[in-house]
Ligand SMILES: *[C@@H]1O[C@H](CO)[C@@H](O)[C@H](O)[C@H]1NC(C)=O
């Protein structure tokens with residue numbers, strides 16, 4: 029691994045690109061005689077209890093891997109290995125439409141007609157190391173709801189639940205984990221004056237609020253994570269509506285971050301165009317870089333394939349498109365699904381070069397000079413998820429997981445998708 033310095037990040041280019049474009053190597057697991065929590069990533073398993081900490085027993089039929097093997101289900105928390113750097117040096121796992129959860133109960137007497145993007149609760153997502161939530165908020169039923177849209181509005185058949193319920197989950201998590209930092213990206217359709225202010229205050233989240241006045245606007249470094257924790261500024265909230273910044277002190281997303289296109293344009297191999305609202309990815313005018321990586325139509329069974337080599341390759345593409353800048357956020361559907369290491373391994377590989385000059389953050393050594401790396405051999409050593417701090421999230425999927433659960437026919441599904449996509453551009 030090339031040593032490279034934080035001040036001259038371009039020196040890291042070669043190594044970062046080399047690593048991100050590496051294929052995940054598949055290790056032979058023929059002699060896997062493991063059970064009772066001893067099985068490592070990619071080793072054969074027959075029950076979740078066979079696999080080690082942070083792993084679950086899954087498969088990936090979309091890649092022809094039908095026999096169950098241990099799959100990562102938890103992130104490495106990078107600050108638990110390299111602490112104290114500016115916030116914009118780190119990369120975090122983000123769930124796209126975090127609230128749109130398979131098996132979420134529909135409203136009484138209503139058949140939900142929409143799509144799903146995740147499979148476990150927001151509390152569980154946070155416990156598994158997700159640190160960014162994408163939430164779509166609407167005025168609905170005299171309150172603010174998390175909802176998919178249909179002609180720009182929330183309906184009872186696209187609604188999930190009042191936003192305060194989910195925000196209270198975030199509050200409980202920040203309260204229980206006093207060194208963790210969470211980012212919320214709001215796709216904002218709330219028109220109620222001071223609606224967001226009231227919502228976040230009522231959820232008890234105002235005490236964690238990172239003030240807009242302290243956010244860098246010219247591409248400078250953010251405060252360090254240590255400073256943010258000390259100040260209890262551990263919640264970053266961004267809105268898609270520019271006027272909310274002056275009106276309510278909610279940061280206008282594209283003033284502080286660049287972002288690639290969401291949906292299908294964000295998963296086209298070899299290309300990473302910026303989203304219309306965002307400045308060019310290489311403009312260096314914003315300090316944060318948000319990478320969308322999810323297809324327009326979320327399909328559970330395809331996610332494990334998407335979260336294998338194509339994701340790693342796309343991170344490399346976006347890194348280059350941004351003039352050798354590592355994304356700080358990687359947003360995906362069905363974040364736990366992969367053919368082994370998935371989103372979690374990719375994010376480890378993103379944090380390694382920027383935080384310590386090593387190929388993966390798990391090779392970083394606290395306090396060691398930049399570029400001084402531990403000898404990590406994957407996957408024979410203990411699973412990397414053992415370093416994931418004290419989080420004990422479950423990695424079980426909901427049992428009746430099925431993207432199309434509540435949509436009657438292909439025709440109906442296509443119609444709903446088309447209308448939703450047409451109105452919104454992207455879900
Ligand atoms: C759901 O909303 C529709 C109109 O969008 C309405 O006709 C229907 O009564 C509502 N159903 C329930 C159970 O509230």
Ligand SMILES: *[C@@H]1O[C@H](CO)[C@@H](O)[C@H](O)[C@H]1NC(C)=O
Nearest residue numbers: 401402403404405406408409
């Ligand atoms: C790193 O691990 C490899 C494979 O186990 C081994 O051959 C090598 O000697 C190790 N290097 C160091 C510096 O420990």
